[in-house]
Amino acid sequence: MKADYRRVAYYPGCALEGTGHAYNQSTKAVGKALGLALDEVDDWNCCGAMEVKNVDPKIQTYLSSRVMSIAANQMKAAVVMAPCNGCYHNLKKAEYDLAHDPTSREVVERLSGKAGHAPYRAGTLETIHALDWIKMGVGEEELKRRVRNSLKGLKVANYYGCMYTRPRHIFPEKDQGPGTESTSKPHFMDDLLAAAGAQNVEFPLKTACCGGAHTLSDSDTSTRLVLNILRAAEAAGADVIATECPTCHSGLEMHQVRAEKVLGEKTTVRMLYFTQLLGIALGVSPRRLGVHENVSDGLALLREKGIA
């Protein structure tokens, strides 16, 4: 277990103030239930997401570095936690670029100087995902002891998406043998939900793409990609797809509806954030976890299974 994960700087990001509101709420609720503390980064800005990266990758690096500069230089934090795959990925990417690319360093120093704050220096902050935070801050054994409402009987397909594991060079701590995360077959979410009593199904599309980049600009492609994921989860016997990214989560939900309306393809698997599932196992009320904010009706399923 890592002691310094028990109090971390928290970077929710834009999506968690919008469509991912329930992910924000459930992350905080699970942290509270497990005795993990979060200090939100002051005056944080957008990490740059994929959109700014497409316009100019160096601006994305600067935007992410500003968040890291505030966490490291002003808040004196050692660890920053981002629950959103996009934010997590971009902070990791900025860390990598600043450590390896002199041009990125020069641009960040220049823009930070003009913006009036200290530039972020590579190696001063550790960026982690909400999965790392719970897996290494608390661990399965303690989690098991704290489960009050086992997810027994719930069949879960764990969906990690693209940004959590790819490209591998920005995640030097992954693929380092037993106990570390795998980029080809990630398992941290599986481990946590298994500790909470859920039955993980063998799901081959853990890191498949939901087409989130073009969810509105090329909706037909996104719908086809999502439908493939939903069908594979159902074929694997899953009741629920557990998610760990607000873009993936809302993409799966949106295109589940779109597949039904536009293609006439109905699927019934429900989407829940892994933090919502953990929260329920820890005895937090579904309302506090924002389960009613999800588009797919997870609550009805949990009631049916006698879990909520």
Add this chain to the structure above:
Amino acid sequence: MPIHEKTLIRPENLRTHDKLVVDGVDVSGHWSTFIESRVVRDYNEALQDEIAALPGGEHIHRCWQCGSCTNSCTVNAINPDFNPRYWIYLIRMGMESELLRDKDIIWQCVSCNKCTYACPRDVFPEGVMKATAHWLELKGHTPKSKSTIFDQVFTEQVVATGKIEEGRVIRDFFARTGQPLLQDWLVEMAKRVARRLPFKQGIAFALAALFRPRTRGWAKARAAIAEYVQEQEAHRRKALGLAARAEHEVGDGA
């Protein structure tokens, strides 16, 4: 009976003759199909350098054509014409007119980075796809794709306020691409959520959409980024041999 090999040749390059005798041998009809010989006259020797001058395209020269990118590609699995390996080949050979045959689908890369993960040469094919899509737009071969418009709407909001508000991004995107906001599937989705959302929370969400989230103390960062965007854009247009533009791309509608 269909001949499989024929499907590998573009139909416009297939030649069959009703009556043709060559050296006393009758080569008429279906079984004696000829292929029009191809001659490429219009090599663009600057093509690889131009792609390499755009963000993401820097490492295209490393490619040794193993095809791992196309093999792992998410979009290729649903559209076999989407072929990053082939496009990289065409760019490196300078075969511009061949590349332009696929100009309307290159922007469809979903940035899943499976190619980048698989590439043994660190070409970063995902970046090459973005660079190529930008090149097509900058050179005027294609109009701005919906994806580029989305990126710009998004980036303008980030530069202006430090953050985005998703509802506003969606509204602006639909307005700028001339699509109705009330798509029936979006309406259906809103209905499903509204059914279960307590009244008070619905009001809170509606209010949140009215107030733009902002990062405090953003003004200096905004100015610094806007200046950098402008500088970079001028730099790229120069690398592609294009005339300088009076106003810059991002910020047009902010």
